[in-house]
Amino acid sequence: MKSIKLSKKTEAVLQVEELSVSFVQYTKGLQQKNLRVISSLNIDIHPGEVLAVVGSSGSGKSLLAHAILGILPSNATVEGKISYKGETLTPKKQQQLRGQEIALVPQSVNYLDPLMRVGKQVRTSVKDADPIKAQREVFARYHLKPEVENLFPFQLSGGMARRVLVSTAVVSGAELIIADEPTPGMDTASVQEAIKCFRKLADDGAAVMLITHDIETALKIADRIAVFYAGTTVEVAPVKDFKGKGEELRHPYSKALWRALPQNDFIPIKGFQPLPSALPSGCLFEPRCNLATSHCSKVQPQARIIRNGMVRCIHAT
Ligand SMILES: Nc1ncnc2c1ncn2[C@@H]1O[C@H](COP(=O)(O)OP(=O)(O)OP(=O)(O)O)[C@@H](O)[C@H]1O
Numbered sequence: 001m002k003s004i005k006l007s008k009k010t011e012a013v014l015q016v017e018e019l020s021v022s023f024v025q026y027t028k029g030l031q032q033k034n035l036r037v038i039s040s041l042n043i044d045i046h047p048g049e050v051l052a053v054v055g056s057s058g059s060g061k062s063l064l065a066h067a068i069l070g071i072l073p074s075n076a077t078v079e080g081k082i083s084y085k086g087e088t089l090t091p092k093k094q095q096q097l098r099g100q101e102i103a104l105v106p107q108s109v110n111y112l113d114p115l116m117r118v119g120k121q122v123r124t125s126v127k128d129a130d131p132i133k134a135q136r137e138v139f140a141r142y143h144l145k146p147e148v149e150n151l152f153p154f155q156l157s158g159g160m161a162r163r164v165l166v167s168t169a170v171v172s173g174a175e176l177i178i179a180d181e182p183t184p185g186m187d188t189a190s191v192q193e194a195i196k197c198f199r200k201l202a203d204d205g206a207a208v209m210l211i212t213h214d215i216e217t218a219l220k221i222a223d224r225i226a227v228f229y230a231g232t233t234v235e236v237a238p239v240k241d242f243k244g245k246g247e248e249l250r251h252p253y254s255k256a257l258w259r260a261l262p263q264n265d266f267i268p269i270k271g272f273q274p275l276p277s278a279l280p281s282g283c284l285f286e287p288r289c290n291l292a293t294s295h296c297s298k299v300q301p302q303a304r305i306i307r308n309g310m311v312r313c314i315h316a317t
């Protein structure tokens, strides 16, 4: 398998190559069906970098995070290759790195341990510092009052629980931080603080993958943006390419997504993202694409490097 290098600055902390994830499902009469939810997905991330992953609901963002951490449900089949610092990530390695070198800020606050006081939960993640001091400092930074450390998760508001989850990743000293929609429900000041903090973690040398629906947040802190569609990466572009009418972008979907923003043309994209049970056989965007030709409906386009970004579209220039 050819590896696709998207950035040459440093060796990638994480490299995902041609990743596919399927779920085995049993239909009527106990027939087995394979539901492919991620197909041929490529990304890499380097030390010191914030890579934002954007894409609509159901495009596979959380499943990518779970595949990297090795926490997919047991009926999932994973193909392709995930490497961490040049070494293939095996289930054993994933278990060793989880919460140590690789930290997840999960999408759901239900990941907090319901039976442990939140201060203690954050302290158990501290590696190279005084746990109590580190926890108190990070709580202060996120405007969590001192008494919050003695509360249990059910006693927190949604926004507070999120700030606790972000705190856990921040104090972990992890080299790779994967934040899955870390800010919904937070007040504006905490959102700004969290975003600044992820940027700082990257500036201090960590690799940060920020999963978000929100391109504008991504633009504020990311170095590159990966655009997901129906379980694949249609484009990975430097942040500076998201400007004007999207002329610098490579994929018709990224351009359409950009132009659909209220501050741009505010034109919605016609049609719907296909469901995993009804994926097109060729390019996954073909049914909605105004550039589509007969070739597009036959084969899924290969990833290509164009102008220092990656794209999966045979028409891209
Ligand atoms: N355990 C599962 N079994 C079958 N299909 C699943 C399972 N988990 C997720 N999926 C499907 O996989 C697809 C990708 O889901 P995923 O949660 O990764 O999307 P997402 O991009 O994170 O969406 P959101 O923005 O809503 O969080 C969806 O179509 C979802 O329904």
Ligand code: NI
Pocket (backbone or CB within 6 Å): 061, 062, 063, 107, 180
């Ligand atoms: Ni998700």
